[in-house]
Amino acid sequence: MIWLHRYAKLVVAAAVVLISAGGLVTSTGSGLAVPDWPTTYGYFMFSFPLSKMVGGIIYEHGHRMIASIVGLLTIGLAGLLWWWERRTWVRRLGWIALVAVVLQGILGGITVLYFLPAPISIGHAGLAQVFLCLVVSVALFTSPGWQRGGLPARLRARDVTLERLGLGLPVLIYVQILVGAIVRHTGAGLAIPDFPLVFGGLVPPDWSPAVVVHFAHRVGALLAALLVGALAGHIWARYPGRPDLRRPAALLVALVAVQIALGGWTVLSQKAVAVNTAHVATGSLVLVTVLVLALRIHRHRFPDAVAPGAERMPALQGAGDRRAAWSAVK
Numbered sequence: 001m002i003w004l005h006r007y008a009k010l011v012v013a014a015a016v017v018l019i020s021a022g023g024l025v026t027s028t029g030s031g032l033a034v035p036d037w038p039t040t041y042g043y044f045m046f047s048f049p050l051s052k053m054v055g056g057i058i059y060e061h062g063h064r065m066i067a068s069i070v071g072l073l074t075i076g077l078a079g080l081l082w083w084w085e086r087r088t089w090v091r092r093l094g095w096i097a098l099v100a101v102v103l104q105g106i107l108g109g110i111t112v113l114y115f116l117p118a119p120i121s122i123g124h125a126g127l128a129q130v131f132l133c134l135v136v137s138v139a140l141f142t143s144p145g146w147q148r149g150g151l152p153a154r155l156r157a158r159d160v161t162l163e164r165l166g167l168g169l170p171v172l173i174y175v176q177i178l179v180g181a182i183v184r185h186t187g188a189g190l191a192i193p194d195f196p197l198v199f200g201g202l203v204p205p206d207w208s209p210a211v212v213v214h215f216a217h218r219v220g221a222l223l224a225a226l227l228v229g230a231l232a233g234h235i236w237a238r239y240p241g242r243p244d245l246r247r248p249a250a251l252l253v254a255l256v257a258v259q260i261a262l263g264g265w266t267v268l269s270q271k272a273v274a275v276n277t278a279h280v281a282t283g284s285l286v287l288v289t290v291l292v293l294a295l296r297i298h299r300h301r302f303p304d305a306v307a308p309g310a311e312r313m314p315a316l317q318g319a320g321d322r323r324a325a326w327s328a329v330k
Contacts, residue, residue: 008139021063023280027273030056037109074101097134125181136288165231166297176220188214195264248293
């Protein structure tokens with residue numbers, strides 16, 4: 001059902017906008033511009049006067065409104081999956097995404113009510129990435145290409161290198177994003193004031209907690225870039241006939257290059273708002289791109305994978321089919 005896939009992509013787009021808006025709140029220091037929650041200066045979320053949206057309130061209240069819209073869209077996604085999707089594990093992903101977005105909203109509220117405690121703020125940022133990964137996965141699993149895929153005929157049997165990189169890189173990128181959140185929410189963004197050097201050298205001459213976490217973020221970026229290059233080179237060399245792997249690999253290389261450049265620019269610009277926010281948003285795009293690539297690499301492990309040439313169970317195409325299926329079960 002192409003419309004379900006398109007709706008899932010809409011939720012993905014909204015989630016990316018939400019994460020970007022959250023990055024903008026942090027970049028502008030607007031996290032406490034609205035000191036109450038779930039109300040906004042005593043107003044219901046959508047009844048807050050536009051005339052009062054000034055200064056940091058624009059960013060914080062705007063972030064809340066976008067989050068509410070994403071929550072409503074996710075409720076719709078979970079409901080549509082429950083009614084139309086025949087694969088139980090995909091339906092469950094929709095409900096997990098709904099739970100994640102609810103918890104995300106609660107963490108956001110706690111962050112405000114307790115005056116931006118770093119652990120909660122970091123957890124809020126980390127859960128946002130998990131939610132994005134969940135809805136991206138749903139969008140991929142409902143795509144026509146995935147449902148036609150079966151077992152990739154051109155994927156070499158037991159390509160251990162490809163499989164391990166496909167499993168390890170999403171984890172590494174996610175950890176790198178968490179470290180970046182620690183940098184942002186502990187004020188360590190300018191603990192090392194130069195780039196690409198570190199206090200004019202390769203290693204900090206003196207160490208403090210802020211310098212440690214900032215330097216760890218740079219080391220993680222270097223390691224991620226090397227492994228992304230290795231994964232992309234492996235795919236380009238061994239799978240010339242797999243555009244479903246080659247295209248996201250090329251996009252991933254480009255995004256990582258942009259992300260590293262934005263990281264350096266963030267430091268050199270003294271954390272300019274636009275650059276800092278773009279760094280957050282691009283990090284999310286890196287994560288979901290490597291996730292899509294990993295899922296395609298491991299396509300054969302999923303319950304709906306079939307051997308090439310084998311018959312595939314036809315998907316339910318409409319309400320009549322769905323109701324017929326319910327009647328058969330009863």
